[in-house]
C-alpha cells in the first residue's frame with residue numbers, strides 16, 4: 001500500500017458545536033478529531049468551551065493541531081469573532097463544518113412559539129450566520145468546502161415537526177449556497193445522519209430502543225458520530241472536488257427502503 005499525504009494537509013477547518021453534549025463522541029467531536037488526524041488545523045467552537053476542550057485533549061494526545069473558542073453561533077458577533085480568530089491563529093480558512101443543532105419534538109399544535117423560534121434559530125439561522133462570517137475568508141484563500149449537518153428528519157416526517165422543518169431548511173439552504181458560491185470555488189454539501197447513537201440522543205435511549213433503531217435500517221447495525229465524521233471528512237477533502245449541492249444520507253440505508261420492507265412477513269418472502 002502506498003504512503004499518502006494526510007487528506008487535509010495544509011488546510012484550516014472550523015467546526016461549530018465541536019464538543020459533545022455528554023460523554024462519548026458526537027458528530028462534531030468525531031469530525032474535529034478526523035480533520036486533525038488528516039492534517040488540518042482545527043478551530044473548535046462551542047458555546048460551552050469545556051466541551052470543546054474535551055475534543056482538544058483528544059486531538060492533542062494524538063499530536064494534532066487545534067484550539068478552542070467559546071462562541072454562540074446564534075450571534076453574528078460571535079460568528080465574526082470565530083472567523084477572525086481562525087485567521088489570526090492559522091492565517092486562512094478552508095473548511096467550515098456547520099454542526100450545531102438541537103432536537104425538538106412535537107406537532108404544530110403542541111410546540112410553543114418560543115421553542116419553534118429556538119429550534120429554527122439554532123439549527124438553521126446559525127448556518128447562515130457562521131457562513132456569512134466565514135465565506136469572505138474562504139474566498140480570500142481561493143475556495144474551500146462547507147458541510148452543513150442536516151438529518152434524515154429533514155427528508156421525511158419524524159415525529160418532531162419543528163426539528164424536521166429546520167433540517168429541511170438546512171437542506172434547502174445547502175442547495176442554494178452551493179449554487180451561489182460555486183463561482184467562488186466553494187463546495188457546499190449537507191449530511192443527513194440517520195438514527196446514530198450519540199451523546200445528543202443517549203439520554204432518551206435504553207437497550208431495547210437502541211436495538212430497535214439499529215434494526216430499523218437495512219444494514220442493521222448501530223451508527224455513531226464516527227460514521228457522520230468520516231462523511232464530513234470526505235466532503236471536506238479534495239477527493240470530493242466534484243461534489244457540491246448534495247445531501248448525503250448516512251443512515252445504514254434507512255431512507256432508501258419502503259417502511260414495510262423489514263416487516264416479519266417480508267423478511268420471510270423477500271427471496
Ligand SMILES: NC(=O)c1ccc[n+]([C@@H]2O[C@H](COP(=O)([O-])OP(=O)(O)OC[C@H]3O[C@@H](n4cnc5c(N)ncnc54)[C@H](O)[C@@H]3O)[C@@H](O)[C@H]2O)c1
Nearest residue numbers: 017019020021026027028047072073100101151193198200
Ligand atoms: N445524534 C443524532 O442522532 C443526530 C441525527 C441526525 C442529525 N444530528 C445532528 O448532528 C448535529 C450534532 O450532533 P452531535 O451529536 O454532535 O450533538 P451534541 O449535542 O453532542 O453536540 C453539539 C454541540 O453543539 C454545541 N452547541 C449547541 N448550540 C450551540 C450554539 N448556539 N453555539 C455553539 N455551540 C452550540 C453544544 O454545546 C454541543 O457541544 C446536530 O446538528 C444534530 O441535529 C444528530
